[in-house]
Amino acid sequence: MSLSAILGPLDDASPLPLYQQLQRALRDAISTNVLGPDDALPAERDLADEFSVSRITVRKALDGLVGEGLLMRKQGAGTFVTGRVEKNFAKLTSFSEDMIARGRKPHSVWLSKSEGSVNPEEALTLGLSPGTGVFRFHRIRYADALPMALEFSTVPTAVLSSVAQVDSSLYEALEREGNRPTRALQRLRAVLFTADQAELLGVKPGDPGLLIERRGFLKSGRAVEFTQSYYRGDAYDFVAELNTLS
């Protein structure tokens, strides 16, 4: 069944531009699950044929929906309805690696990188003595153009030579210095986003989110990482596979 047969033709006489009509039609199709998560849209050239418009017009319509985070483009592959990202909770992978494995492009916007001394909370959770030097990282994490999480990381200066070492991936930087954690304790709980957090993530205050606190350890048992990540509840699923139940 072709999309145009379901959505109906566009109105050439309408004052609303064609690309906006198409955009609205597709947005409706997505919201009513005519196009479900991860479904591929017809190719741009096919859409253009189906709706009897030019490919440029199709692209303008898709541009808008990509901007809204409803669609995802993969060059050479197609355009897809954005689905929830599924994160395997039982696997100790970094956000960057995770997104790449899912075919999405991760990037971060740094809010701050700084150096200082542990505060009492960090000293407690990381098992460090007061006065120990730490690096602190604060950033927004994106998948493609979609903000996914706010992240606060604390790392002892002993395991990293400088803040500049950390570019796109904290774990990569730790790996380079031979200090990638091999074990971690994670704690997860539900939170509501504050106004500040919501604005950074492009959601509404009071929207649901997931706070994951992670302490990472080396084989030796030494703590090398304390990270608090606030994930968007509407964009993230955590999946676990279990083999023993009780």
Add this chain to the structure above:
Amino acid sequence: MSLSAILGPLDDASPLPLYQQLQRALRDAISTNVLGPDDALPAERDLADEFSVSRITVRKALDGLVGEGLLMRKQGAGTFVTGRVEKNFAKLTSFSEDMIARGRKPHSVWLSKSEGSVNPEEALTLGLSPGTGVFRFHRIRYADALPMALEFSTVPTAVLSSVAQVDSSLYEALEREGNRPTRALQRLRAVLFTADQAELLGVKPGDPGLLIERRGFLKSGRAVEFTQSYYRGDAYDFVAELNTLS
């Protein structure tokens, strides 16, 4: 019996790439124990013949599953299904044990026990044919006097003789009938409580919660349980210890 005969042919016309179709087919075969732990897969060249695709396509499919940790390659020997390792996650599954470990007394209040036919969602998630009979259970779970979670469970009638069998523990009842699940897939996400849910749990509508959906499987791969649990975000933390490396 060849794998392709069990899994069916790939769809050349599907918008989903061939290697992803194959990947999903194999993942299903593993999750349903058609391919058990430590089983060897057919050689890449044989898989290519069986499914009428090139070896490269087979390798791309296997690459993904190796990345997910489901398969292990041994050059010169073969490709094998990995044994599971996420033992620590068992903690996530048992409400009762978790509460006891925290020094609290768990108990449940039944809201309903009923018998009926699967709805489409259940049929899909449990892999049952439409019209199959199921038992449904709905209860509130408490820690001491504090309501902690709402639970909806669905179980095929085939694995349980009657609803009356289920008293304090669904798993105990399944155990008595020799149908206790040995493996499960869990999915977790952040939600906001509706007015109905909030009232039952003694929280405010719009408060944050965690929805955990669990599908439980027998050794044979047969699905025996679909449970949705809504946990209070303010009263429950999920803790996990991770050992897996990547």
Add this chain to the structure above:
DNA sequence: ACCGCAAAGTACCATTTAGATACCAATAAA
């Protein structure tokens, strides 16, 4: 007359998917 916008047309580029073929490296069995 000029400008900005919507729309269409055209061409070419980069990436992904899929395949074909060949050869190398590790393993296991004879």
Add this chain to the structure above:
DNA sequence: TTTATTGGTATCTAAATGGTACTTTGCGGT
């Protein structure tokens, strides 16, 4: 040790897809 089998890797080809850059046309407002 030898041989066959297995996974690992490297080139190619080709088609389909999204990405981008240009040009042209018509409309409406200034």
